[in-house]
Amino acid sequence: MHVQEWLDTVPPVAVYAVVALVIGVESLGIPLPGEIVLVSAALLSSQHSGINPIVLGACASLGAVTGDSIGYAIGRKGGRPLLAWLGNKFPRHFSEGHVATAERSFEKWGMWAVFFGRFIALLRIFAGPLAGVLHMPYWKFLTANLLGGVIWAGGTTAVVYYVGIVAEDWLKRFSYFGLAAAVLVGLASMLMVRRKAQKMSAEKKEPAPVNAGE
Template sequence: MRAVVHRPKRLFIENHQAWAGLVVGLLAFGESLVLVGILLPGTTVLIIVGGLVGAGVVQPLPVLLAAMIGAALGDTISYFLGKWLGRGGVHKWPLNHYRREIARARLFFHRYGFAAVFVGRFFGPVRATVPLVAGMMGMNRRRFQIANILSAIIWAPVVLSPGWLVAKGADSLPELDATSLFGLAVIAAIVAAIIVAVIVIRLRGRRDART
């Protein structure tokens, strides 16, 4: 990864690390914001940023905090937009062009409620629309924010970790200290739990469709 990041670019990034946090925060914000997240998913760029963290080009803490704050803020705005528009908002411009996506999110939210907000951030087809639907359906604000903030805290390291792992390389894993290895184990457990949850949700959805 260090070879990929050419020295001039790397020096520029190192000397302007404040911009890294801002860019990551904006990407996470856009990824979570309704419509923007549908049209311009930023996950790929965030994975690349994770690689820069692993290569030592960018400090991890500002990037992680920016990703968490941006993701939580994007979902919060989408939620309040849904509350303001109400259930009939789907018939208004520009949401009327995305009725299929919103209908899918509404079904997902109707089935799983609180869990839909928490897991939805990791579930591509409904990621950018579940917060909007939660607002439209009148979900309690406190319950929404608990699910929103907890999922943002988990989502940030999970989305950055693939790039970080690639940059570190498998050969360097034995050299990591106990704290880093514990962190990796926690992230791996979270990812596994999310994968299992998504699989269960999909299987349950198929079963309900047959009945």
């Protein structure tokens, strides 16, 4: 079953909880499809499903900020052995190459890596634990985490919600345009067929030409 179809079967309160939980666990360092769940829920909120986009954005933001903060604490306590353990458990996401790339990003950009990491799938998983492992000052991490989490979650919810509203309105208009176009195409086709038939009928009625030598 598609994520959006499944979310449509549960009450709005459960949708808010699922979005916050999935995004929180993903931000904590466990690879989950947080962005897919958020986009699906936001699109559902644009379809008069009873899901409030403001509450949805707030829950997504809360999950993002809380999950990253817990990930930071775990990374600070676990250190590099934690990254090695995650590499064994999730080699596709926490391979040595991915960890090295994330470390270079953090060394180069500092707290901006936490902020912009929220918008990049791979860094979104790394941001919290890696910031803790590298002992980034917590106030810097929290500032970047809070801004990135709220802008990413709230912005994604708002954009998808309004795109869904516009798309629904456009599809309604398109249905009328499509009906009108179908009628016009049908009438044009009928006229063309009638003209073709009349032309063929006229050609049959014309007398055959007489040869001069006969």
